[in-house]
Amino acid sequence: MDWLRLWKPYIFPSPIAVFTTLWSLILDGTMSIAVLASAKRIFLGYILSIIIGIVVGLAIVRFKYLDENVSPLILGLQTLPSICWLPFSILWFGLNESAIIFVITIGSTFAVSIAIESGMKNINPLFVRAAKTMGAKGFSLYWNVIIPASLPSIISGLKQGWSFAWRALMAGEMISATKGLGQVLMVGRDLADISQVMAIMIVIVVLGVAVDKLIFGKVEINIRQKWGLDKA
Amino acid sequence: MSVVVENLSKSFITKNDKINTLDNINVEFHKGEFVCILGPSGCGKSTLLNIIAGLEKETAGRVICNGKEVKGAGPDRVVMFQESALFPWLKVIDNVEFGMKLAGIPKDERREKAIKYLKMVHLTRFQDSYIHELSGGMRQRVALARALTLDSEILLMDEPFAALDSQTKNLLQLELQQIWLETRKNIIFVTHNVEEAVLLADRVIVMSANPGTIKKEFHIQLARPRQPENIDLAYLAADIMKELKEEVEKVAKAEFDTDWTSKKDPILSDSDSNMGTGI
Numbered sequence: 340m341d342w343l344r345l346w347k348p349y350i351f352p353s354p355i356a357v358f359t360t361l362w363s364l365i366l367d368g369t370m371s372i373a374v375l376a377s378a379k380r381i382f383l384g385y386i387l388s389i390i391i392g393i394v395v396g397l398a399i400v401r402f403k404y405l406d407e408n409v410s411p412l413i414l415g416l417q418t419l420p421s422i423c424w425l426p427f428s429i430l431w432f433g434l435n436e437s438a439i440i441f442v443i444t445i446g447s448t449f450a451v452s453i454a455i456e457s458g459m460k461n462i463n464p465l466f467v468r469a470a471k472t473m474g475a476k477g478f479s480l481y482w483n484v485i486i487p488a489s490l491p492s493i494i495s496g497l498k499q500g501w502s503f504a505w506r507a508l509m510a511g512e513m514i515s516a517t518k519g520l521g522q523v524l525m526v527g528r529d530l531a532d533i534s535q536v537m538a539i540m541i542v543i544v545v546l547g548v549a550v551d552k553l554i555f556g557k558v559e560i561n562i563r564q565k566w567g568l569d570k571a
Numbered sequence: 572m573s574v575v576v577e578n579l580s581k582s583f584i585t586k587n588d589k590i591n592t593l594d595n596i597n598v599e600f601h602k603g604e605f606v607c608i609l610g611p612s613g614c615g616k617s618t619l620l621n622i623i624a625g626l627e628k629e630t631a632g633r634v635i636c637n638g639k640e641v642k643g644a645g646p647d648r649v650v651m652f653q654e655s656a657l658f659p660w661l662k663v664i665d666n667v668e669f670g671m672k673l674a675g676i677p678k679d680e681r682r683e684k685a686i687k688y689l690k691m692v693h694l695t696r697f698q699d700s701y702i703h704e705l706s707g708g709m710r711q712r713v714a715l716a717r718a719l720t721l722d723s724e725i726l727l728m729d730e731p732f733a734a735l736d737s738q739t740k741n742l743l744q745l746e747l748q749q750i751w752l753e754t755r756k757n758i759i760f761v762t763h764n765v766e767e768a769v770l771l772a773d774r775v776i777v778m779s780a781n782p783g784t785i786k787k788e789f790h791i792q793l794a795r796p797r798q799p800e801n802i803d804l805a806y807l808a809a810d811i812m813k814e815l816k817e818e819v820e821k822v823a824k825a826e827f828d829t830d831w832t833s834k835k836d837p838i839l840s841d842s843d844s845n846m847g848t849g850i
């Protein structure tokens with residue numbers, strides 16, 4: 340049984356080793372410090388991207404000039420993995436928190452603004468016509484009709500933005516952070532401790548899925564039920 | 572006198588050519604009057620109604636509503652569409668309150684009024700439902716209640732019952748007459764169905780197609796509420812149908828292949844007296 344020897348503990352760790360490592364990372368506090376540091380960054384970066392994304396998205400919807408000139412640029416920039424911004428980011432902000440937060444923000448902003456733009460452009464025009472004949476115009480038309488009507492696509496844009504932000508955070512931390520989940524993962528690599536790498540990967544997946552399902556999932560299900568979108 | 576349409580024309584510029592949809596329309600709608608605008612599909616009924624509503628811009632002429640020229644949409648001319656256009660993110664009761672909320676009417680007052688009009692359309696039981704939980708007929712009732720809450724003198728309706736099954740349609744036609752008797756609004760009701768027009772209207776305005784103009788008017792002075800079985804209505808409907816045969820064929824000739832004639836394709840014997848396919 341020669342092939343059994345192909346399996347070497349430093350290539351792929353045993354589940355027991357991974358859980359032992361995970362447990363000790365939790366016990367000695369490394370894990371909570373790392374999770375807290377990562378959470379703080381993504382919270383700041385993501386909130387910032389939502390604010391900027393909404394402002395940019397609304398501006399594009401509102402002004403034809405921006406739509407014609409800025410939309411193609413945004414679509415192009417969106418294809419760029421946000422970690423590519425890290426060199427610039429470090430030049431502009433230095434090797435510190437701001438640099439990582441910038442990468443997170445830019446990772447998710449475009450997804451959010453594109454979702455706002457296409458969501459608002461694709462609403463049923465009948466809603467707007469009906470609302471106008473009932474006296475809606477200007478801000479009240481946006482607030483009472485256009486925004487709620489585009490909410491389903493806005494939520495999926497926010498969700499997509501979240502997953503981009505989460506990836507950008509990990510990439511940023513692996514390259515340039517002094518704490519955080521990505522950094523602990525890199526320490527594992529530097530020490531050739533593959534079970535630590537694996538343990539952190541599991542935590543990253545679990546946290547990512549948890550936010551996706553518990554926050555976005557709940558909101559999405561709620562909206563789909565109200566709208567009757569699940570009636571097949 | 573509440574709505575005056577003066578020398579109104581509308582043309583659409585498309586990629587290939589220019590379509591003269593409405594040509595020099597002159598018509599008046601009076602306070603408290605129930606008027607049906609009848610014409611074959613594609614003759615420009617919706618376009619006319621949308622211009623009166625202020626949702627679409629005229630090419631020439633003007634619409635004057637209570638002495639003021641129409642410049643845009645507004646709650647003095649609420650529209651009810653063929654599809655209910657209710658908001659899926661709001662419960663029934665909040666949909667009914669929508670216009671009043673925009674008008675800044677306080678919460679208690681608008682709730683009370685919303686319930687009153689939901690009662691009028693017999694749907695108070697469903698006030699907490701979402702729109703997708705209602706049938707097509709129920710949705711049109713909610714849309715009607717929503718339109719009534721704004722107390723506009725003018726109510727514009729664009730084939731509001733065209734998508735409903737005939738039983739539901741008959742019921743709603745009866746109820747609309749009842750509601751009109753109670754509220755005495757000026758209802759401008761667009762339809763392509765002759766029987767519906769004679770059943771509902773004080774005055775039927777028949778439109779011709781290509782370009783859309785007003786061909787003839789019929790005054791109907793029968794007691795209300797009228798029942799669809801009424802024999803006088805059947806005579807009237809036959810009269811108007813004669814007037815329309817020509818128009819229907821005109822549209823059909825324009826839309827179908829050139830070898831089409833009404834004998835091969837007896838569109839007029841359609842059991843519902845729909846003129847052309849209902850769009």
Ligand SMILES: Nc1ncnc2c1ncn2[C@@H]1O[C@H](COP(=O)(O)OP(=O)(O)O)[C@@H](O)[C@H]1O
Nearest residue numbers: 583590592611612613614615616617618619850
């Ligand atoms: N947005 C538009 N662009 C181009 N042509 C239009 C548009 N809206 C309506 N039309 C033209 O006007 C005609 C009348 O349309 P419409 O008012 O909807 O008719 P109706 O309601 O009587 O069925 C159509 O056949 C079409 O040629």
Ligand SMILES: [Mg+2]
Nearest residue numbers: 616617618850
């Ligand atoms: Mg129409």
